[in-house]
Amino acid sequence: xxxxxxxxxxxxxxxxxxxxxxxxxxxxxxxxxxxxxxxxxxxxxxxxxxxxxxxxxxxxxxxxxxxxxxxxxxxxxxxxxxxxxxxxxxxxxxxxxxxxxxxxxxxxxxxxxxx
Amino acid sequence: xxxxxxxxxxxxxxxxxxxxxxxxxxxxxxxxxxxxxxxxxxxxxxxxxxxxxxxxxxxxxxxxxxxxxxxxxxxxxxxxxxxxxxxxxxxxxxxxxxxxxxxxxxxxxxxxxxx
Numbered sequence: 001x002x003x004x005x006x007x008x009x010x011x012x013x014x015x016x017x018x019x020x021x022x023x024x025x026x027x028x029x030x031x032x033x034x035x036x037x038x039x040x041x042x043x044x045x046x047x048x049x050x051x052x053x054x055x056x057x058x059x060x061x062x063x064x065x066x067x068x069x070x071x072x073x074x075x076x077x078x079x080x081x082x083x084x085x086x087x088x089x090x091x092x093x094x095x096x097x098x099x100x101x102x103x104x105x106x107x108x109x110x111x112x113x114x115x
Numbered sequence: 116x117x118x119x120x121x122x123x124x125x126x127x128x129x130x131x132x133x134x135x136x137x138x139x140x141x142x143x144x145x146x147x148x149x150x151x152x153x154x155x156x157x158x159x160x161x162x163x164x165x166x167x168x169x170x171x172x173x174x175x176x177x178x179x180x181x182x183x184x185x186x187x188x189x190x191x192x193x194x195x196x197x198x199x200x201x202x203x204x205x206x207x208x209x210x211x212x213x214x215x216x217x218x219x220x221x222x223x224x225x226x227x228x229x230x
Contacts, residue, residue, distance in 0.1 A: 033217065042119075042206050042220030043160075056216035088158060092218075103150070104159035104218060 005092050005109035012113045013081050018054040021076045021110045023091030031055070031096040033104060034066060037088040049074055050096055071111075086114045117209050121221035128197045129229050135182075136192045136224045139206030146212040148189045149183065154223070155203040163205070166190065168212070193208045194226075202228045 005024045013019050025032050031050045035043035048062050049068035063079040064088035072093070077087055092104035117139045128134035141191070149161040166174045166183050173181050178198075182191045194201055207221040 004168060031212075031216075035218075035220075040222075042222050043218070045217035045219075046218045050216075090160060092160075103148075103162055103165055105162065106152075108157065108159040111158075 004091060004105055006089075006091050006107040006110050008110060009108070011112075014115050015081055015083060017081050017097065017114075018077065018079045019081060019112060021078075021089050021091075023074045023076070023093075023107055025072045025074070025091075025093035025106050027094045028074055028094035029105070030108075031094045031102075032068055032072065033089040033092045033094070034074070034076045035092065036085075037090055037109070039087070043090055046076070046108050052070070054088045063097070081114045086112060117144075117211070117219045119209050119219050120208050121207055121222040121224050123224045124222070125225045126225070127227040127229055128194070130197055130199060132197055133193060133195045134197055134226065136194075136207075136226070138221055139195050140188050140190065140207070140213075140219075142188070142207050142209065144211055144213065148210045148212060148220070149181075149214070150208040150210070151179070151181070151190075151192045152206045152208060152220075153201075153203045153214075154206060159207070164192065187193045197228050199228050199230065202226055217220075 033048040034046040037043040047057040052068045067075045088109045090109045091107045094102045094104045147168045149166045178195045204223045209219045
């Protein structure tokens with residue numbers, strides 16, 4: 001069984017730039033969630049994708065967007081980067097079945113630094 | 116929105132001893148899940164234990180057990196026979212069983228294990 005993987009592991013960008021982070025779900029999982037974890041804080045929910053559609057969103061502006069592909073891998077895109085976007089971005093996958101919410105399994109994260 | 120509170124930013128324990136990490140949460144729902152995740156310095160969030168709110172029996176996983184007090188909205192984690200590898204950030208998390216798809220995380224407790 002393949003776990004959740006993310007790329008890249010580290011990234012440095014400048015303010016105003018755009019960034020794309022990638023996530024490969026655990027084998028057999030059809031749902032992916034993205035979280036932002038600022039230094040010293042718990043993860044904050046950005047959004048979730050299920051069957052290639054956004055399926056819930058946290059309190060993040062529209063410049064945070066995502067995609068889920070037919071193979072259930074996913075991208076997180078952030079436009080017009082701000083200094084406060086510097087954080088660890090975590091991807092978590094799970095298997096959603098009718099009427100049942102499954103445990104999420106997390107990837108190792110991408111550390112983004114915005115200068 | 117649900118909130119999860121971890122009032123102990125840091126805890127320490129002697130190797131082989133027992134430690135309890137505290138977590139309280141606020142919700143108006145009756146059906147939900149609670150989790151403890153461990154995040155070592157390597158950053159990958161690892162599931163430690165999960166509790167369904169409808170189950171009165173406290174969950175256990177080897178050296179890890181919880182004390183789930185639904186009326187008090189309390190969900191503490193007990194680590195028995197602490198090992199050096201238990202040193203990490205521990206996050207308590209809440210997920211609704213019926214509404215929404217996101218996890219709500221606390222701010223974490225940093226556990227140090229003293230040899």
